[in-house]
Amino acid sequence: MFPDIDSGFFGRWIMVKGSVLITGANGFVGKNLAAALKKTRPVHCLVRDKSFTMRGCRSFFFDRVDDEEVERAVSSSEKIVHCAAMLHGPKEGMHLANVAFTERLVALARRHGAAQFIFISSENVLQGLSDTYTKTKRDAEEVVGKFTPHTVLRPTVIYGPGDTKYVSRLIGIVRRYPVVPVLGRGRNRFQFLYIGDLLRVVESAIDGPVFGTYLIAGPKSISYNDFMALLFDLLGKKKPVVRVPLFLLRPLTILLDRVSDSPTLTPTQIDNIKKDRDYDIGDTVSAFGYVPTPLREGLLLLLSGECV
Ligand SMILES: NC(=O)c1ccc[n+]([C@@H]2O[C@H](COP(=O)([O-])OP(=O)(O)OC[C@H]3O[C@@H](n4cnc5c(N)ncnc54)[C@H](OP(=O)(O)O)[C@@H]3O)[C@@H](O)[C@H]2O)c1
Numbered sequence: 487m488f489p490d491i492d493s494g495f496f497g498r499w500i501m502v503k504g505s506v507l508i509t510g511a512n513g514f515v516g517k518n519l520a521a522a523l524k525k526t527r528p529v530h531c532l533v534r535d536k537s538f539t540m541r542g543c544r545s546f547f548f549d550r551v552d553d554e555e556v557e558r559a560v561s562s563s564e565k566i567v568h569c570a571a572m573l574h575g576p577k578e579g580m581h582l583a584n585v586a587f588t589e590r591l592v593a594l595a596r597r598h599g600a601a602q603f604i605f606i607s608s609e610n611v612l613q614g615l616s617d618t619y620t621k622t623k624r625d626a627e628e629v630v631g632k633f634t635p636h637t638v639l640r641p642t643v644i645y646g647p648g649d650t651k652y653v654s655r656l657i658g659i660v661r662r663y664p665v666v667p668v669l670g671r672g673r674n675r676f677q678f679l680y681i682g683d684l685l686r687v688v689e690s691a692i693d694g695p696v697f698g699t700y701l702i703a704g705p706k707s708i709s710y711n712d713f714m715a716l717l718f719d720l721l722g723k724k725k726p727v728v729r730v731p732l733f734l735l736r737p738l739t740i741l742l743d744r745v746s747d748s749p750t751l752t753p754t755q756i757d758n759i760k761k762d763r764d765y766d767i768g769d770t771v772s773a774f775g776y777v778p779t780p781l782r783e784g785l786l787l788l789l790s791g792e793c794v
Pocket residue numbers: 509510511512513514515516533534535568569570571572573582583587606607608609640641642643644645651652
């Protein structure tokens with residue numbers, strides 16, 4: 487059992503050696519990360535949701551970016567993995583969540599002498615996209631870039647247990663509906679990333695340590711059409727496909743984004759679908775020393791409910 491930093495009068499501001507602070511630890515990536523890292527080190531979770539618990543981890547709860555609890559969490563931790571982000575919503579909210587929060591964390595990391603700042607950015611920043619999410623990720627990268635030493639990870643679309651947004655949503659559609667919508671012509675290429683690979687990269691970034699900026703993607707790209715065919719094969723279901731033109735969908739997603747907290751499809755996702763991904767991840771693999779999980783294997787792990 488790791489020491490409780492709150493025990494004793496002087497425990498309050500003492501940095502716990504080897505500890506890692508994870509922001510957004512109740513999200514898809516953050517939760518998987520906390521579960522993986524807590525096996526080998528003290529993990530601190532910085533979250534807003536007061537009902538959050540993670541066995542063996544210390545939680546810090548905050549309401550606002552300038553909350554004292556944020557400083558307490560940073561000052562108690564040796565390294566920071568910043569996962570929290572707002573993926574869609576109003577511009578001001580996204581700026582506050584993705585840029586202002588990052589600025590505060592970086593300023594506190596500097597003040598309290600954090601040993602490394604790891605930022606989970608997004609591969610979107612490489613795609614010339616100009617939506618609010620991508621812009622705030624770019625701005626946040628700039629903020630993190632001023633902290634020494636830092637590691638910026640730019641993952642492509644991630645799949646794994648706990649994901650409700652992308653691949654798991656498609657699996658749900660294939661399982662439940664009589665027809666499957668394919669957005670656009672389905673020729674664009676994706677390079678889905680298995681969550682287990684991202685966890686190995688983060689562990690290696692911490693332990694290496696590895697500094698710098700890296701694209702993190704799956705081993706190979708696949709067209710949307712071929713990906714759907716793979717899902718049909720793995721799920722043992724062959725469903726009719728309905729093609730939906732993207733120009734019809736975009737205005738609808740803009741409206742959905744305004745009225746829903748959890749829209750089925752966002753304008754960013756539509757813009758994303760139009761872009762091709764076909765990356766060589768050789769440099770990433772040699773920097774972090776891991777074996778990337780082939781898509782078929784990762785999907786089988788996800789479908790079998792096995793651990794990452
Ligand atoms: N999932 C992917 O495919 C993917 C791909 C590339 C990059 N990423 C990046 O990976 C990171 C994690 O993504 P995810 O898929 O795990 O997203 P997620 O499941 O939506 O989790 C997001 C986390 O951020 C927190 N958050 C949201 N708004 C916040 C705010 N205003 N202040 C503080 N915390 C806030 C959420 O906490 P609450 O529950 O309190 O809202 C949640 O813990 C993000 O930085 C994302 O940009 C994800």
